[in-house]
Every structure is written in C-alpha cells, then in structure tokens.
Amino acid sequence: MTKTNLFFLYQKFMRITLLLFLVLHANTSYAQWLKFVGSVVDIETNQPIPYANISVFNMPVGTCTNSYGDFMLNLPDSLARDRLDISCIGYKSRSLPIDSLIGNDTLLFLLEPKAYQIEDVVVVPGENDVHSLIKNVISKINNNYSRRKYFLEAFFRHRVYNIKENNRTVRLSEAAVSIHQNHYSDDRKKVQINEIRNSNNYAELSTSAGQKLLYTALGGNQNPIYRSLKVERLAQKRFLRKLSKNKHYSVSLKDISFFDDALMYVIEFKQESWEFLFKKYYTTHTYRKYRYYVNANDFAILKAEDIDISYNSQMIGMKNDSVGRNDFIQYRKFDEKYYPTYVHFYGMIPDMVAKNDTANFYMHEADLMVNEIARRRRDYDRIKSRNIMNKNTTLWDLEYEYNPEFWENYNLLLDHPLNPEYKKDLEFEEPLDKQFKQETHVKSRN
Template identity: 25%
Template sequence: MKIKQLTICVLICAFAFTSNAQKTTHFYLDSIARLNNLQLTYSEDLVNLQKTIYPTSDSMAFDDYIEMLALKYHLNIQQKGQCLIVTNPRAQTIKISGTLIDLFSGEPQPFAHISQQDWGTGSITNSEGEFELNIPSLLAGFKLDFSSLGYADTSIFIPKTDSLNLIIPIRPKPYNLNEVLVLPNGNTAEDLVRIASKRIKRNFHRKKAQMDAFYRRTGFRDSTFVQLIEAALLVEDKGIDMPTSTTKIKVIEVRKSQNYLVPMSAKYKWAYEKMEKMIHGGHRNMFYMAYNNPVRAYKNEWWYQPLTDYETFRYEFEGAMWLDTIKVYKVQFEYDALYPNGKRASENKQSFHGGYIYIDANDYGIHKMEYLFRLIPKHNNAKYGIKNGIIDQSVISYQKIEGKYYLKYISDIAPTNAKNFIFENPDADDKDKVIKHRQWAETLLVITNVVTERQERQRISNKSMLDHHENSYETNYPYNPDFWENYSMIKQKPLPGKAIEDLEWEKSLELQFIENSTSYVKD
C-alpha cells in the first residue's frame, strides 16, 4: 500500500544514514519504490541514475516527493501499476512556437528572455521575435515566462500538446515621466558607471557555476545565408574573482553546414592569424571568445574598457526605464581617447564608437550592455561598413539568479573569417574599388541553464575540456542527429525559411551536417 503519511523523507534519510549504499538518484528512487512495494523500472541507456544527489530532508507525501525529484533532477517519474517508471523527459516533448510582439504596435520583440522557473532553464526569442521550444511533457500546465527590457513580464501555461505559431503580446511598462531624466542623488552618469563597476564583485557570482549554453554562428553574403555553425556547450566559470583564463568549456555537440563564404587569400589569412595571435595571445577558439564579456573581463588589461577607463570614455545619462518591476538607469558611453593632435575621439563626427549600459537602480548591477561601432554615410570609408555602416555591434544581457548576476546571452555582428568584401574591380586602387558583395557573421551565445550547487555540477576534466587554442572554426566534430532532434528547451526557431532555402541550394542541411563531421568518409 502506498505510504501517504508525511514521513517518507524521514524514513529514506534514516535508511541512507544506516546503509552503505551511495546516495545516488538510484538509491533514493529505489528506496521510495521499496517503501511502497513497487518495482523501480528504467533504462540505463536513457537515464543516468548514478549521479550523487542531495534532495531535501523535509518530510513530504509520496506524490510530492516524486514531483520534487522529477523537477529538481530533470526526470520523468510515474507510477504504473506495481512499477515506478523513470524515463528521460527530453524524449517526450511538447513543441511550442510563436512570436512575441509589442501589445500596441505589434512590433516583434527580439532577444526577449523565455524561462521556465520550475525546470530552471530557458531561451530567448530570435532577431525577429520568434521562438521554437521543445519542452518536456512533464511540464504541461506549468508557466512559461517572457520578459523584455521596458516591458511587464507575461506568462502562458504550457499546453499538453504541440502549439504552433502563437502570437504572444507583451505590455510596455509605463514610465514615471517625472523621473525619466532625473539622475539619482545628484550623481553624474560617470558616477553611476563607477558605482556599478565597484559593485561588480558584490553583484556578480564569485563561486564556481556551470552553464548549459547554445551557440549559433551564421555567415552572410549580402542578404544570403552562406554558413551555419551550431553547438551545445557546457561552460564552467569559476567566478568574478578568477581570471577569465580559468574558464572551462566542454563541447557537447557541434553541427556545421557547408562554408559558402568566399575565403581569404592565403597571404591575407596568414596576416589575419598573426593579428589574432597578437590580440588574443594565440587564443583563437571561437567558443571561448563567444563567452567572453565585458563584466566577466572587467579586470583584464585591454584598450577598450568602458566600465573602468574613465579617462578614455565619456558618459551621458539617457534616463530611466523598467524591466518589469525593476527600475534601471540607461547610460550612454562613447570612446573619447585624446589623440596626439590634441583632439578627442568623440570630435570625429564621421563615426560612433560606444554603446549603452543598463544599471539596476537598486543594487547597481549591470543588466545589459550594448556596443556599436558604425561609420556614418559621409565617412571617407563608409562603404567599408559590413552591414548598414556597422563595423561591430553586440548586445550582452545578464540574468539575476538567487541574488547574483550571470550571463544570459551575447549577440554579435562582426567581420567573418573570410573576405569581408568582394570587389567588381579587385585590382583597382582602394579609392576606386567598387564593392560587389559584403560578407559578415552574426553570432549568438545563449545560457539556458545555470547550476550553482556543487553537488549538481558535472566535472569537466582537463582531458574533456576544449583547448583554448583549438581552431573550432575549421575543426570537425562528431555529429549526432538524435541529439539535435531532442534538444530540449533551447531549440529556437532554427532558421527562417529563406535561410534553409539559401543553405540547401546544393544539398540538404542534414547531409551537410554529416559531411562536415568526423563521421564522414568520402567514397
């Protein structure tokens, strides 16, 4: 007969104390099964029950305890007859897709946060406000939350079956117009940045954390998609007090399309690699570079440090805005180095090199940073912008978990590892060259899950850790189609229809993924 009294945890913990068995997931589930005269049933190929866990010692009923274990340790646990069946919830998923839009204007909301608090993971909308999620069916009936800077949070309940092409409106958060342009306590914009920088050690995590991450790199020639690289990564960050060089990354899965970018010449590639070595100390790995961010690297010696170099940057207060119930200050920064001719960089009216910092009005934590280096049309070299005059553009967003800030996502538009420009007349003088095509890359790194508890972290050994100097851009990796088919929660709307058409002009993406993996053997 099933145990209903609120002593099940006490019985299990007492048994754990007197037993020589390891306190693994299997131990606790087997104990529950035996206490209820059930047979524990599972497949070792589908679920790992040998992980050491530390569940709550609070007393609770059988059903509540099972639900707690399922949610906390990402399992699907059900009683069927005389069996306690444990399966992998990722194998049973609900697909949800749609677009997040402004309630009044109907404009899509790009890079908005999507989270499922009970499962402890999430995603973001893409650049068109679209999303596609594969959610464990275990979470049907739970809330899925959407949030975006300047908007009130909104939620939907996860349906029991697939729900596609949803339109989800999000309401703008009204400003208090009396305080929009008022600096707090008479501080200057620079003061706000100084306070935020000073409090980084207090606000951002100082203990080791592990993060599941999704990486996407898309190559473009004009408006045509010509390359796709996607990866599932495990990131181990030792905290804000430790050098960025201590970060470890483990590659879980990688898939690559054909690379249809027009490559650099051998001579230019040699020079490019030498420049990389000089700038990054030989550190060329695109996954490590993708994780690097200005808050995490605020102590690093570098020429571009808007959080700490107050002589080189100028700051202006842009006003206050809301992240749901959180008030944030928006500060513009601009590169303003003093040149040998006595002029400041900001006096150059032919470009903008700066961005914005969004600072929490309560604890001065940094919620978001935006970078932009753009040439205005009258610039002498304006034609050499890679996209609408942009030389480089990035957005870095942070999330707050249990009082500490962690990276949420980084999106970037930048030159690619190929020719940036294809000219109609490549042999002409630079001033006379006519650009026929532009090439650039857009990258995205999304943190989908953060694990802070020591006992729940996986160990990344030096052997399994990705080498900082490995050229992952050119290296092929194993390709596992089943993994990507069941990739849970973070499978955004993979690509617009045009991207698939562009990339599949010669052969299917699936065949390209196979051909660009270590498993491919040419006939």
C-alpha cells in the same frame, strides 16, 4: 558490536540503498515533459519582440525568443505548479501559472510597453546623476554577481555571410556547448563542445600573402565561441573602472526604462577622441559606444552593449552611419545573483584567410543562448582538461561524428529556428542535412 550485528546492518543498508535507487530510477523513467510553443508580441504594434526572457520563476531554467519573437520550451511536469515569467526590457512583465498553459497548442504572450520619459526625471547630484550611478554599479558588482564558478548549458550558432552578395549566407555552424566559468576571470573560462554540425564553407578563401599577413595580425584562428563571450568583460569591475576614468569617452544618462517592473537606467559611454604618439585626435570617421542597462534598485547590469559606428563610406563594406560591430550580453537574476542568459555578436572574426575585395566582404553573426545554469558543484561535472576547446580552434573545419538523433530532439535548436533564407543560400548544391553529415567541412570555393 558483534560481527553478526554488523552483517545484518550491512544487509539492511544495502536493501535501503537498492530501494532508493529503484524509486529514483522509476521517477526518472516515468517523468513527463511539458512542451510550450508560442510567440511574444507587442500589444500596441502587434510586432514580435525578439530576445524576450521566458523562464520559470526564480529558477535557472528557461529560454529567449528568437529574432522573430518565437520560442519553444520543454519543462518537466514537476514544475507544473510553478510560474512562467515573460519579460523584456521596456515592457511590463507577465507571470502566469504553468498549469494554466498546459493543453494550448500555441501560446501568444502580449507585452505592454512601459516607457518613462527622461525629460520627466529630476537628476539629483550625488543620488542619480550619471557619475554616481556608475560608482554604485561598480561597488555592487561583488553583491550582484557570483564569485564562485558556475556551469552553463547553451546553444551556439555562428553564421558567416557576404555583404557584397546581398548578405548571402556562406557558412553555418551549430553546437551544443558546456561552459564552466565565473564572472571575474576570462582566462579561466572552459568551453566544451558536446555536439556540433557544420555546413559547407562557401566563402572565397585567399592565397594572397597580404591577406595571410592581415589574418595573422588580427589574431588568426579565433574560436567564435570564445570571441562572442568576450563581451562579458563589459560587466567586470576592472573594465568598468578603467572605462569610467577614460578621458576619451563622455558619459551620459541616455534613457530610462523598465525591466521586470523595476526602474532601469540606460547609461552610455561615447568615444569622443583617441590618442596616437601622445597626441589627441577627435573622432571623425568612426567611434565606439558602450551602453549599460542598469537596475535602479540594486544597480545590477541587466544588459551591456559594445557598438562600433562608422562614418567612412570609402571603407570596404561599410556605409555612412553603419554599425561595424555590435556585441551584447543579457543577464537574469536567480537566487539573488545575476547570470548570463543570452550573448550576441555581430562583426568580423578572423577564423579563415578570406578574400577581401570588391566581390567579397564577410561578416560574422553569432548567438549563444543559455538553457540551464548550475551553481552548486554537485549539480554538474567539471569539464576535463582533454575536452576543453582551445581559443584558437576554428569550428568550420572541425572533424566530428554527426549525431542525427541528438539534433532531432535538441530543445534549444527549436527555440532558435534557422531563418529559411539562410538555409536557401546554403542549399544550392546539396541539402543542408547532407552537408551536416559530412565528417569534415574544409570544402570551400578556392
């Protein structure tokens, strides 16, 4: 081939490349967005349904309802011919054409409870007895969860409140985060904060040597995002194998329910005893429970829960039968694999040397809501090493440049609106918007 022919081929290639760029750019520029706002409600009780899934059929795009059953979801109009799925554990699922929902100011999705009495279930040894179910769950983990790394875009909210002051909110952090991970390793998890904003810190910090020593003993400077994501270990093969062999836990088939119209088993491990210096002690004041919601068809874990129960009324901040900590994670199926869609944490996270006395006892509540999942390498950019957040980096005193335009348009923030009472608690000195604009938030009530 002559140089002249090569030159003409090169020119033709460049013209085609330029044309494709212009077409793709035009499509992106003129893309329209569909905005859906609404609530999910129990049709029998008329009560809101929290943490229900709102997602596009078989696509890693969607959201969850907040604690009030409300949601907001923005979708590109290219998905108008797809279907929107509404589902929640214990309810019959609904699926509606997206184009049939366009034009409605507010959507109201009514879900019908779908329960199954465990007394009516015939337990067959070797088929659906609880020990066989656990073995099946463990053996199917490789089939149900991706062994490859995947990428999550999520909204994270961390609230700290003083239970000695009627649960008054004393600190708030909100962040848009990216997470690069796989299902099998916690050590390789990478978290990047894209945007963050913090309120002032109105918690009482302590200068006591004893409190500082306790803070260090508990781990100190724990990042609440990584701490919340620890609940993922519950659905890992290594943890389940160890738990199923633990002689200090009893296991039972606690309940049977439905999810996405499929039968679901609720399996519970309950702590009965503990061991110290090779001596066994039975639980009297506190105990732990692990609860698994398992799809009966493929034995996938749809939800895993870690709960600490206290019977010790003398413990600071605790009442009889109170929940001292509660973590859970929910999974959703896309392309034959399950991925996390929602993580909740309630308990204590040592990320400051706080006062712990008759007037102060701080609890932490965190939510991580996944907005989008990218599974193919070409669909996301790897998190660079310099942008990875350390596991011992706190959020509340982090320096940052506040981006008001981002927060005004951030879709997930609207999906999970802040409780007005929390906002009221924080605004006794200055508006929350003004607090967010400060470059650092070391202010506290020392």
